[in-house]
Amino acid sequence: MKLLILYFSGTGNTEYVSSYIEDSLKKLGLSIEVIRVCIEVFPPEKVWDFDLICFGFPIFDLDSPEVVKKYLERIPSKPGELLPIGLFMFVTMGYSAGNAIRRNFKRLEKKGFVFLGSVAVKMPGSDGLIMLNEDSKYVKEALERNYDEIPEVDNFIDRIKEIIIKIKSKRDIAQFKSKLPLSVGSLLISPFFKLVYIILIGYLKKRFRVDENCIRCELCVKICPNHNISLIEDEIIFDKKCSLCLRCIHQCPQHAIQIGKYTVNKFRWHGPKGNFKPLKMLKEVY
Template structure:
């Protein structure tokens, strides 16, 4: 017999729309299939770590960067407050491989008393590669033609969340239904050299960010940058040194003026799986 409704927060960060889409997909499925779960949806850009204390369950999502989470995500989780008897589900989106990203992101949760209840990683179009591909390339066409309205892996994850919520609502203890984070041995071997190569590439690419003469100074990149790394000086777009390589500025620029050197000129721009990703517009 159910004894209380569960308050669940889907909390996430999304650079170019993939994780945002999965978060909204989860909310829609949970809302339709579970009357006992009261669901809220927030981006970490629009939420403080203390706000999550009022929820019974956290469902945390992020995109995989260099077999880890973005710096903005790690900085947010570093500010978590210790708590008892709270469960967390973790999901990530990735272009190719997650490595041990989920295990790494669980560490600050575990340190502050959270129990892992489930995890999921799902392959989505890699927006770093997309920004350097021709608009009529095979990979771009494949990314656009995929059926994003029926994601079986996410549906299975949704069922797991509902199942656990029902158990908690019935009085089962977190300790009895929590699980260990996934561990991939190969990542401990491949991870370090991959990380080094990534850092070298990123260091090179960050120096290449610029706004071309097509820029209309609409300021959208300035407003949308999650780390306030972009500004306007003397009527020119200027990039600072705090870039986290989320590529939101490139994909969201309406004039397609933001570029990484010459590699992204005239190439494809991604606006989320359904083409409707708009940063800074989040709901509770």
């Protein structure tokens, strides 16, 4: 049996949870093959080589980032001769996931996936962090939190383990279908939220710039998931395809990428353990 942990992570939170899940599953000794890889290097049609998928993404505007939506669109429907794939979902968020799990599973349901369970994990908000001073209360809490134990993810792993054991005794995957989470409150506020977000995104995207500290190392060019950044005639240019994942800002070794003046001399986040390295993540080709 083969299980794929497939994820997108802008600033390291989701990548961290994906590795937490991988380590925990491997420790269980369930004699299954576990592969973990990010969507940026994994061809979508290859999902059909797996029996189970654990799919993770960060919450943006109570939904998934554009890059994730586009990826889900590119996953082909189940080839006729294959069995449906069991899908678990994990999301990381600053405060609320709204109905993102439900909405994103719906993007896959008709393609031949069976929903088996999910978890929403509260993590430091990568959006708020770039506007905060290093000594702010929120930053200190983010840095001091113990990320070695995440009880909600442990419960999620228990669910995965239970399903794996049952499937191994050759029971039909559809039997274990789980109910999709639904937040009625979010359904009501989400249109308003969306509108504010669209306006805000439009405003912020136009204000991306590099300051005098930029040394043209081109790390941002290499790690942008939307290939939105380029070096042209010694100028760093931001195009219009940004999905505001903020990877470039948090990762710039010179802290030289700014959104207007809002992020100058503010905090930068490198994931829960401070060791998120997108370049390494992108080299782990499947």
